[in-house]
Every structure is written in structure tokens, then in C-alpha cells.
Amino acid sequence: MNNFTNRKYIIGAIFISIGLIFLIRLINIQLINNKYKLDSDSNVLRVITQYPARGLVYDRKGVLLVYNEAAYDLMLIPRQLKEIDTNAFCKLFELTKEEFIEKLTKIKNYSTYKPSVFEKELSTEAYANIQDQLYKFPGFFIETRTLRSYPNKNAAHLLGYIGEVTPGIIEKDNYYKSGDNIGKSG
Incomplete structure (x- = not known):
């Protein structure tokens, strides 16, 4: 009978120890170390700026004064940037390596989690050329918006x-x- 009681206490102590280890680890992950929260937020949440649709402007005779054109911005989330072929990237975007490093440093200093503009207002031709190659550069994506244009x-x-x-x-x-x-x- 005494042997049975000892086993009961030993098994209970093992379960309590395992529970305490899980509890301590959970407290560490949830409250103390916020690295996992930042990682999960950057994987799940991505703020997408919705630019407003703007109408066409005509004069009283029906002549078009203002219209919209598509503009493409190359965006970067530095946290998602993995090792890339910088030579291929620079060649694709017609940048020097120094310009690439300068832009990357500026964006990383702003935020490593928020998307930032890497290259602004790409032409339609440039957008078409890079669309097929963009998958090779994780962390980079295209954001589309409209710009006002004036025919006259x-x-x-x-x-x-x-x-x-x-x-x-x-x-x-x-x-x-x-x-x-x-x-x-x-």
C-alpha cells in the first residue's frame, strides 16, 4: 500500500512539473518575449492603403479637363526581404548597387514591418517588364494607385x-x- 502511495505522488509531481513548464513557457512567449507576436502580426496583418477613386472633370462644353492614370509603386516590407540576387534586381530596375543599398537602408530605418515605397511611379512598361520577375524578390510587391493627368x-x-x-x-x-x-x- 505504501508503494502505491509513493507512485501516486511521483506521478502527480511529474504532471505538475510538466504543467508548470508549459505555464512558464506560455508566460514567456505571451507576455515577456514579444518577438513571436511581432512575427505573427507581420505574417497575418498587412495594411493596404485604399486610394480614393477620383472622378473626371469636364468643362461646361463637355471637354475633358482632368482624368486619371494608373501609377505603380514598388513597395517593400523589409522584414520579409530574404537573400536576393541584388545584381539581377538592380539590372531589372536600372539601379546601381549603391542606390539599392541607400534606399534599403532608408526604408529599414523607417520600419522593418511596415510597407514602404522603394520605387515610386513605375511606368506601365516597367510594370509589365517586372511583373513576371517579382516573385524572385520576396518582400517586394506592387501597389496600384491613380494619378491625375491634365490633357491641356x-x-x-x-x-x-x-x-x-x-x-x-x-x-x-x-x-x-x-x-x-x-x-x-x-
């Missing part, structure tokens, strides 16, 4: 224009991020 360049400034936000505006209003456009006048 005379007095286009009267209809208003937009420009990239300045660092001063970003400091004042953290709603904006680097690369965003803001209405300037009009």
Missing part, C-alpha cells in the same frame, strides 16, 4: 495639384506617412 497643360494649376508630404507635416500630423500625397492647392 495650360492652367492645370487652377484645378489644383497634389504633392508628397514633407517631414514637417508628418511631425505635425502623424496620420500621414512618408510617401503619402496631400492636396497642395486648388
Whole structure:
């Protein structure tokens, strides 16, 4: 009978020890070490900026004054960037290795988890050329948006224009991020 009681305590102690090990590890993963949370957030959550659809502008005679053109931005999430063939990348985007390193450093200094603009306003031809090659460069993706175009360049400034936000505006209003456009006048 005494032997049975000892076994009962030993088995109970083993189960309690295993439970404590799981509990300590769970506390470490969930509360203390946030690396796993950041990894899971970057795998699951990706903020996609939805640019507003803007209408066409006509004069009173029905002549088109303003229309929209597609623009393609090459975006990068540095955390997802794996080892890539930088020579092939630079050749594809017609960059020097120094320009590539400079842009990459600037983006990594901004954020390793948020998408940032690597190359702005790619032409339709450049977009078509890189579309088939982009899978070779993990972390890079294309974001499509529209830009305003003016068929008659005379007095286009009267209809208003937009420009990239300045660092001063970003400091004042953290709603904006680097690369965003803001209405300037009009």
C-alpha cells in the first residue's frame, strides 16, 4: 500500500512539473518575449492603403479637363526581404548597387514591418517588364494607385495639384506617412 502511495505522488509531481513548464513557457512567449507576436502580426496583418477613386472633370462644353492614370509603386516590407540576387534586381530596375543599398537602408530605418515605397511611379512598361520577375524578390510587391493627368497643360494649376508630404507635416500630423500625397492647392 505504501508503494502505491509513493507512485501516486511521483506521478502527480511529474504532471505538475510538466504543467508548470508549459505555464512558464506560455508566460514567456505571451507576455515577456514579444518577438513571436511581432512575427505573427507581420505574417497575418498587412495594411493596404485604399486610394480614393477620383472622378473626371469636364468643362461646361463637355471637354475633358482632368482624368486619371494608373501609377505603380514598388513597395517593400523589409522584414520579409530574404537573400536576393541584388545584381539581377538592380539590372531589372536600372539601379546601381549603391542606390539599392541607400534606399534599403532608408526604408529599414523607417520600419522593418511596415510597407514602404522603394520605387515610386513605375511606368506601365516597367510594370509589365517586372511583373513576371517579382516573385524572385520576396518582400517586394506592387501597389496600384491613380494619378491625375491634365490633357491641356495650360492652367492645370487652377484645378489644383497634389504633392508628397514633407517631414514637417508628418511631425505635425502623424496620420500621414512618408510617401503619402496631400492636396497642395486648388
